[in-house]
Amino acid sequence: MIYRIEFNEDRYALLPFKIDSIEKNIYFGSKNVKVKLRWDEKLKNKIIFPKSLKEELLIKEKLLYQIIIGDSIKIGPLIGILVDKRTETLKDNLDDYISYFLLYSRFHGVVFLFALDGIDFKKGTVTGFYFNPFSDNNFIYDTLPLPYFVFRRIGLNENQRKYLLNNTLLYNSYYFDKWEFYNLIKDKVNTPETKMYNKENLQFMLNQYKEVFLKKQNGSMGIDIYKIIKSQEEYMLKGKFDKSYSAYKSLDDLMKTLNFKNYLIQRAVKPIKDENRCSDIRVVMQKDDTLKWKLTYMIVCLGKRDGICSNYQRFGYTLKFEEFFADKLGLGYDKVFRIKKAIEEECKKVCNLMDTIGNFCDVGIDVIVDEDYNIWIIEANKRHDHRMVLSLNDKIGYYQIKGNLIKFGVKKSGFELF
Amino acid sequence: MKLKIIQDKGCIYLPEEIQEKYNLNKEIKICHGKLTSRAIIKSTKEELAISQDLADLLKIKEVDYDFKIINSEMIILGPVVGILAKRNFSALTLKFLSRMERFAINYTKGLLIVFSLDKIKDSSVRGYYFNPEKSKFEEAELPFPLSVYRRIGLSLFEKNMLQYIIGKSYFNSHFLNKYEVYKLLSQFEDLKAHIPYTILYKNPSDLFEMIDKFKIIYAKPILGLQGRKVYKISKEEGYIKLRFREEGLNKTAIINIHQADVIDEYIKSGNFILQQGIDLIEYEGRSLDLRCIMTKDRSNTWILNGIVVRLAPQGSVVTNVSSGGEAYMFEDFFINNMGFLDVYTFLLKEKIDIFCRRICDCLDNLGYNMGYLGIDIGVDKYHNVFLIEINSRDPDATIALDAQNTLLYYDTKANIVDYLNYLSGFGDG
Incomplete structure (x- = not known):
């Protein structure tokens, strides 16, 4: 069931259904206010709040909302996607994110995009761009409470991360590098043996497997990657962008060529x-x-x-x-x-x-x-990179990837899809 | 883990670390399907083993087993799951069993049993188990499985017997007829608007009332399969027109409204439903509907495995492939044939997905144990979705093969076994 929220001069909230209490806390994301309640079944799909709540809860008019009744009343969904460091850059790229909103009519509420500099850590608010299907330009720049659910697509420092983790359901909440990941999974799934880079380990791994990769511990996009092959007389090294292998008589010679600090040695398995x-x-x-x-x-x-x-x-x-x-x-x-x-x-x-x-x-x-x-x-x-699937020209696959995230956020924060 | 059988009596050999991890008592109850026995635990440094007498008693086979330990006092070897495939053992022919091997497409451990109703004996059954080494089913005396997928109709007595042996761990627990589907699901307000109005046909006046109300209606046998005896009925001046498909041909019957008793030749009282006709989208003048293949997985969650478009032959009122229809995968068909944009195809797919899972959840809430359903959906020109019918009696998964999607076919089979595993205690969560 979805409801339209309107405001008037009264001091109580008027609901279209009876509830068990005359007063409850009304939540919209991180904001909440205690309000006296009355009911009027003639309202049907409308809820009327005292005007003061508009400012206190930062509710956006003209949108439709779901209501969850429990010990308190929860209005939503309210979902934020943290996609950029700067609001200014986000503003220029809003259309790139439109696929997140395709399923909006299946749940309503507020879904918005925001940047790190849009968070007001003192006030507990976020200024960003919420999706409004009823407006011409789709996005409206405004201030909202901290959402129930945040999905982040950018790096955060520890304080920022902890703040969001304490005040919202923060997803992608934790950054781990390749070494931490290896140690997490090594005894539970089949993964190539990996060791920290040093001469002893490199010697061991090459003796054991003949072919290894060197990968940067916190590298991404496969940029910092080298392959070493040990033959009987020499060691061969090839970087990702090199045309051919360079040969070295000794491991010491090879190790001198580049600074492999913070690299990992990974057994090179032979892919199809x-x-x-x-x-x-x-x-x-x-x-x-x-x-x-x-x-x-x-x-x-x-x-x-x-x-x-x-x-x-x-x-x-x-x-x-x-x-x-x-x-x-x-x-x-x-x-x-x-x-x-x-x-x-x-x-x-x-x-x-x-x-x-x-x-x-x-x-x-x-x-x-x-x-x-x-x-x-x-x-x-x-x-x-969500766009990887577009290399297969499969737009439905792309929409599915974006859609699943939002569906998860809606359901995880307690709201329904219909 | 393979269970080694050794010459000893009344014991099971378990590594000490397992005994310590689960804080096991000296004596333990072993369950293999519905067969159980008590055993003394002996320590071993090697693999798990069981004494010959217990292996015989519990009908243990030389396959890999998984195990679960319950409350430090019971070890369950499994999964031991079954498919109740026929009424009579003689119908489990070699040809039939080779078709059943597709259920073992993702076999990993335990006993996957195919059996018939006539060979059930208390806690055991004579049937066939999948032997992974030979990749085929082999005849044996077997423990009665802890969960069952039944592919045959059962009398109330037979259902009670099954329930007595394994409780509610069998599916589909009920083969819903078309009228039951309507009655059950139209109770739910959100679904009601998406189910064509349906009544049980008793006499011609029902038909006239429905047709005056909806202009076009369908008459369908409540237990019918494969589009047989489905009539599309419309009213013209002074007569009603019945269109149907028979022996691969489209036929029409014209009945004078003053000779209403002729209707009984086609539509039998009490055996047919009358269903509101919905103006559904067509392709080049041909009717189409969508078969949504729903299964539960091993975490007891409903999944829409795939949507197959069933396109009727020109002029036909039914879309079944067996009646000459064609099958296509939903995304390909809507983009390439119907000319839908990718985005609308995605949105329609999501709408269908949410709708079908909602239907399945409602059936769960009503107390049915379903694990595999074929839900037929119609779409109108405004992209509203309608429930046409639900096939709960072993829906034919080969529709996926008709749509050239072998992986979808295997997915369906594998998920049925996954849900069996879940029901037998070897699922996720």
């Missing part, structure tokens, strides 16, 4: 290749209105020919999961299905482990299927 392109799979795992982890999408990335990784943006390309495994590799659908289920299974384990260290509802997990069809978890991207 096609035309000598490395493959990996970006698995988009999300929670939706069921509040449970689900596989939303899988994208197979194929890197450049003879490259060391599967980065598809330069000279590589992407394929849908079935296109790669069934059409390109020619595997039977029963085999393709089993691989898909095995990936889903491993990724769900990873997500459940992530739930033990923070609030998460959207993660892009990189998975390698090796030549023997074993599944390897490589890493988890907390702020993964």
Whole structure:
């Protein structure tokens, strides 16, 4: 049921239904006010509040809201998406975020975009752009209470993070680097052995596996990545953008070439290749209105020919999961299905482990299927690129990814979809 | 974990760390499906093992098992789940069993049993279990499973028997007829506006009343399958027109309104419903509806696995593939054939998803244990969705194959087994 909220000069709130108490706290996000209540069934889908509540609760007129009645009355949904550091930049890019609002008519309330500088930490308010389907330009710049639910897509410092965590349901609440992630999952899922970079560990890993990657502990987008191969006489090193390997007589010589401080050594598992392109799979795992982890999408990335990784943006390309495994590799659908289920299974384990260290509802997990069809978890991207699916020209997949986040936020903060 | 069978008596061998972790008593109850026995725990440094006498008694097979320990005093080996596939054992032919192997597409552990009604004996059953080494079903004396997917109709007595053995852990607990679907779901205010008005047909005056009210109505057998004996009825001056499909042909019957008793030749009192006709979207003049494949998963959550568009033959009143219809995947069809924008296709899909899950949740709330449903949805030109009917009697998953989506077909089969696993205590959460 959705309601229109109007204001008048009275001192009490007029509701269209009877409730068990003559006075209750009314919440809109972080703001709340105690109000005397009366009821009038003729109001049907309308609620009338004293005028003073408009300012105190920062409720926006003309929108429709859901009401949750419990010990208090909760008006909503009120969902914020933290997408930028600066409001000024956000203002110029508002249209990029329109896909978050496609499902708005299924829940109503207030969904808004905001930047870090829009948070007033003292007043407990946020100034940002809320979606108004009834206005011509879709977004209205205004001040709102701290929302029930915040999904963040940018980095925060510890104080900012703690503030939002204490005052809202903050999702993507915690940043972890590759090393922390490895230690979280290593005993529970199949993941390549990883060690901190130093000579002893490098020696050990190369003796053990012959081929390893060096990856920056907090690197992203596969930028800082090198591969080392040990042969009988020499060590070969190749960076992501290098055309060929450089050979070194000793490990010391190799280690001198670059500063590998804060790097990790990861066993290089052998992914399935096609035309000598490395493959990996970006698995988009999300929670939706069921509040449970689900596989939303899988994208197979194929890197450049003879490259060391599967980065598809330069000279590589992407394929849908079935296109790669069934059409390109020619595997039977029963085999393709089993691989898909095995990936889903491993990724769900990873997500459940992530739930033990923070609030998460959207993660892009990189998975390698090796030549023997074993599944390897490589890493988890907390702020993964939602647009990756557009490389497959699948707009529905893109809308689904955005839609799931909002559906989760609505349901997680106690409201309904209809 | 494979359970090794060794020459000993009355005991189970468990590693000490497991005994310590679960604080196990010296004696424990072992459950394998509905068969149980008490056993002395002995320590081992190697793999789990069980004495020969208990393995025989509990009908343990050489497959990998998962285990659950309950209250430090009971160990459940499993999952042990079953598909009640036929009434008679003789109908479990090799050909049939090979088709049933698709349920094992994502088999990992325990016993997946296919059995018939006539071979149930207390806590055990003679049937077939999936042997992963041979990748096929093998005949054996087996424990009665802890959860059952039933594909056959049962009398009240037979249902009571099943309930006596495993409680409510079988699905679908009820095969809903078309009138029951209407009566049950139209109680819910939010659903009512999305279900065509329906009455049980008793005599021709019902039909005339409905047709005066809605102009176009459908008469359908309450227990009908595959679009057989579905009539689209309209009223013209002095007569009513019945359009239907029979033996692959579109037919029309014209009945003078003064000879109403002729209607009884087509529509039998008490066996048919009359349903309000909705002006649904069509494709090139052909009717279409959407088959939504709903299953529960191993966390007891309803999932819309996929939507298949069923396109009727030209001029046909029914869309069933068995009546000559065609099947397409929803997204492809609406974008490529109907010319919908991606965004509208997405919004319609989401609307259908929420609607179907709401229907399933309502059936859960009414106390039914359903795990696999085929929900037929119609869409009008304003993109409103309507519930046409619900198939709860083992809906045919091959519709996914008709729509060239083998993965959807496997997903459906695997989810049925996942929900069985959940009901047997081996699910998530």
